[in-house]
Amino acid sequence: MERYKIIKEVGNGTFGTVWRALSKQSGEVVAIKKMKKKYYSWEECINLREVKSLRKMNHPNIVKLKEVIRENDVLYFVFEYMECNLYQLMKDRRKLFSEAEVRNWFFQVFQGLAYIHQRGYFHRDLKPENLLVSKGIIKVADFGLAREINSQPPFTEYVSTRWYRAPEVLLQSPTYGPPVDMWAMGAIMAELFTLRPLFPGSSEGDEIYKICCVLGSPVKSVWPDGLELANAINYQFPQVAGARLSVLIPGVSEDAINLIRSLCSWDPCKRPTALEALQHPFFQSCIYVPPALRSKPATYARTPPPAGTRGVLEQKSGGRYPGSLYNAKPTNSFSAKPQASLGAGVQRKLDMNNQDVIKNDKNLKNYVKQQPRYRPPGINAPSAGNFGKTHGVTDVTEKLANLTVGSGRPLAKPAVPPPMKAGGWNGQSDLFHGRSQELNPGRSYIRKVAG
Numbered sequence: 042m043e044r045y046k047i048i049k050e051v052g053n054g055t056f057g058t059v060w061r062a063l064s065k066q067s068g069e070v071v072a073i074k075k076m077k078k079k080y081y082s083w084e085e086c087i088n089l090r091e092v093k094s095l096r097k098m099n100h101p102n103i104v105k106l107k108e109v110i111r112e113n114d115v116l117y118f119v120f121e122y123m124e125c126n127l128y129q130l131m132k133d134r135r136k137l138f139s140e141a142e143v144r145n146w147f148f149q150v151f152q153g154l155a156y157i158h159q160r161g162y163f164h165r166d167l168k169p170e171n172l173l174v175s176k177g178i179i180k181v182a183d184f185g186l187a188r189e190i191n192s193q194p195p196f197t198e199y200v201s202t203r204w205y206r207a208p209e210v211l212l213q214s215p216t217y218g219p220p221v222d223m224w225a226m227g228a229i230m231a232e233l234f235t236l237r238p239l240f241p242g243s244s245e246g247d248e249i250y251k252i253c254c255v256l257g258s259p260v261k262s263v264w265p266d267g268l269e270l271a272n273a274i275n276y277q278f279p280q281v282a283g284a285r286l287s288v289l290i291p292g293v294s295e296d297a298i299n300l301i302r303s304l305c306s307w308d309p310c311k312r313p314t315a316l317e318a319l320q321h322p323f324f325q326s327c328i329y330v331p332p333a334l335r336s337k338p339a340t341y342a343r344t345p346p347p348a349g350t351r352g353v354l355e356q357k358s359g360g361r362y363p364g365s366l367y368n369a370k371p372t373n374s375f376s377a378k379p380q381a382s383l384g385a386g387v388q389r390k391l392d393m394n395n396q397d398v399i400k401n402d403k404n405l406k407n408y409v410k411q412q413p414r415y416r417p418p419g420i421n422a423p424s425a426g427n428f429g430k431t432h433g434v435t436d437v438t439e440k441l442a443n444l445t446v447g448s449g450r451p452l453a454k455p456a457v458p459p460p461m462k463a464g465g466w467n468g469q470s471d472l473f474h475g476r477s478q479e480l481n482p483g484r485s486y487i488r489k490v491a492g
């Protein structure tokens with residue numbers, strides 16, 4: 042680590058602390074993530090998802106991992122440095138972002154995601170904090186939870202930050218995939234437009250309730266698998282009518298609303314793939330420039346002429362999951378209208394005491410107003426650390442390029458986040474016990490919503 046001069050702490054996540062640093066050799070500014078867990082062998086390190094997935098990624102919209110260093114059993118990732126994350130951009134913002142700004146960012150992120158998904162990975166923890174911005178360029182970061190598409194289900198461990206967690210994950214689907222990233226993108230896009238989270242659940246149960254309030258509770262025709270998933274864990278959705286997205290997210294184009302609605306489809310099969318999203322009319326004015334041609338970063342997707350997304354269309358199309366939304370006939374069965382026929386019968390409820398069915402625009406506006414404004418994330422505040430102290434023990438520095446992947450030793454489990462219990466819906470999950478409560482205006486929200 043003596044090759045780097047540490048400048049200051051810029052982030053403190055679940056798994057590591059991130060520092061801005063300077064390479065003494067090249068003068069380049071980098072971000073160094075110091076992992077909280079100790080690693081006693083290289084084999085352990087190279088089996089880390091972040092290493093396994095990121096070392097294969099090379100795309101202008103994915104944060105570049107430059108080097109991995111293990112020193113005194115401490116693991117450091119050296120990344121290209123990015124100025125800030127989307128959450129930081131949103132939190133102190135008073136003026137709403139323009140549609141052009143959101144379009145520009147999302148066009149880039151979807152390209153990064155299309156690349157990730159095409160390479161057989163999905164991210165699983167997309168959130169504003171993991172989308173890093175520098176000089177108009179946005180990149181996907183934090184592959185700590187990335188998962189290979191072909192890896193063996195069931196996926197039962199902790200996945201994704203609650204507010205951006207897809208319903209199939211909340212309902213403990215043992216098999217989920219890239220559509221979980223598309224769901225998160227829909228939630229983030231809405232948040233960028235309103236500067237308020239779209240589904241700010243205070244527990245898993247409340248998260249589903251919040252989703253129902255916006256989308257309307259799912260019925261069989263909307264998400265048959267979802268009802269089966271719920272059935273399998275003896276859970277019944279609260280009966281909520283849903284809202285009009287155009288009221289929740291006022292002042293944006295129909296295309297933007299339509300894209301958010303598609304991304305946040307209950308049924309993962311009905312969400313567009315990243316490639317399909319790039320072909321959505323919302324991006325009609327964007328020009329896709331293949332990564333190889335992007336020597337000057339700011340030359341794409343900025344107030345471009347209305348040339349369509351030809352370049353994207355030239356890419357290998359076709360999603361990993363069915364349901365192309367932008368072909369002749371939309372397959373998305375989501376309706377903005379309240380769901381008329383919710384299943385009758387005895388409902389095993391979330392705490393319904395505070396659950397009013399949202400009936401009209403006035404209530405919807407109140408709902409929007411009740412969503413929390415941004416608060417600085419409690420555990421992200423920089424703190425004094427003992428970064429880079431070598432204690433005079435053996436110095437081992439190796440480059441990622443020299444790594445060879447080991448022989449399938451089990452991955453180290455994340456130390457902090459609580460696991461979502463496998464099949465644990467027998468009264469233990471907060472889907473049964475968590476209170477679904479309306480948010481009090483001005484209530485202090487901790488931004489970290491991992492549980």
Ligand SMILES: Nc1ncnc2c1ncn2[C@@H]1O[C@H](COP(=O)(O)OP(=O)(O)OP(=O)(O)O)[C@@H](O)[C@H]1O
Pocket residue numbers: 051052053054055056057058059072074104120121122123124125126170171173182183184185
């Ligand atoms: N390459 C980078 N350049 C600048 N800042 C970065 C970079 N990578 C991460 N950060 C900052 O550090 C924060 C935490 O990083 P990261 O998400 O990788 O850590 P984590 O421990 O995996 O967090 P999480 O709790 O989200 O899993 C990010 O939100 C971001 O603000």
